[in-house]
Amino acid sequence: MGYRFKDLIAACQDDWRAYIEHDFVRTLGAGTLEAGAFRHYLQQDYLFLIHFSRAYALAAYKSRNLAELRQAFDGLKTILDVELDLHVGFCRDWGISQDDLAHLPEARATMAYTRYVLDAGNRGDLLDLHVALAPCLVGYGEIANWLNAQPSTLRGEANPFDAWIAMYESDDFQAAMAAEIDWLDGRLEEVTDARFAELAETFGNATRLEIDFWQMGLDRAD
Structure with missing residues (x-):
């Protein structure tokens, strides 16, 4: 039996929980997060x-093949044509103009995270890159589900962060x-113990x- 994505989470369980259940996330769900903190996050998330x-x-x-190439193209197109437009609109709702976004200084935490992901992909193969990106793509979905399971989470107009x-x-x-997750499961199933240890280190660092x-x-x- 090979490895699965859940094994990457298990390899850094404490850090994964600290990420999913961070005070930023908790207060966002409760509607008590300071507006300035959310605006700063929104701007850096644009970058x-x-x-x-x-x-x-x-x-x-x-x-390495047409299927992987199409997957990458679809992901790139979704970010450029959908997610960034939605994010710009979301920022506008919070008083951040597109001109503001065009002149943002990049925070050190943003530089550290994004350059780590790109370096992981440059040094490794496609699996290394996907593993480095997984805490973002998978993590945000898990965070939304976790928030919806918490009694402290407010939904609707009572929470200014409900749209997030x-x-x-x-x-x-x-x-x-x-x-x-399905894509990662299919690739992780084939890796050796030594290779999994390398990927788990990348996943833990990104988390x-x-x-x-x-x-x-x-x-x-900053």
């Missing part, structure tokens, strides 16, 4: 999406999350960088 696009372009370069939760609980995002990204929002630090 993250730019680098996320670059990562999918790298995935196209790393692709709705974005990641959506059928489209949950389907993308499930498809990514800790996600924790830093949340903390950056709370601290509003």
Whole structure:
């Protein structure tokens, strides 16, 4: 029996829970997160999406067959044509203009996380890149589901951050999350113990960088 995506989570269980259940996430769900912290996160997340696009372009370069190439193209197109437009609109609702976004300084936590993901993909193969990206794609979907299971979470107009939760609980995002897990399961099933240990280290590092990204929002630090 080979490895599965759940084994990557198990390999860094404490960090994964610290990421999914971070104070940024908890207060967002409860509607008590400071507005300035959320705005800072939104702006840096815009920059993250730019680098996320670059990562999918790298995935196209790393692709070994037509199916992988199409997967990378679809991911890149979704970010550029859908997610970034939605994010710009979301930022506008929070008083952040497109001109503001075009002149953002990049926070150190953003640089550390995005460059780590790109470096993992450059150094390794397509699986290395997907594993480095998984805490974001899979994690945000899990966070939305976790928030919806918490009695402290407010939904609807009572929570100014409700639209954020709705974005990641959506059928489209949950389907993308499930498809990514299926893809990872298929590849992880074939790896050796030594290879899995390398991938688990990458996944754990990326998860800790996600924790830093949340903390950056709370601290509003450069």
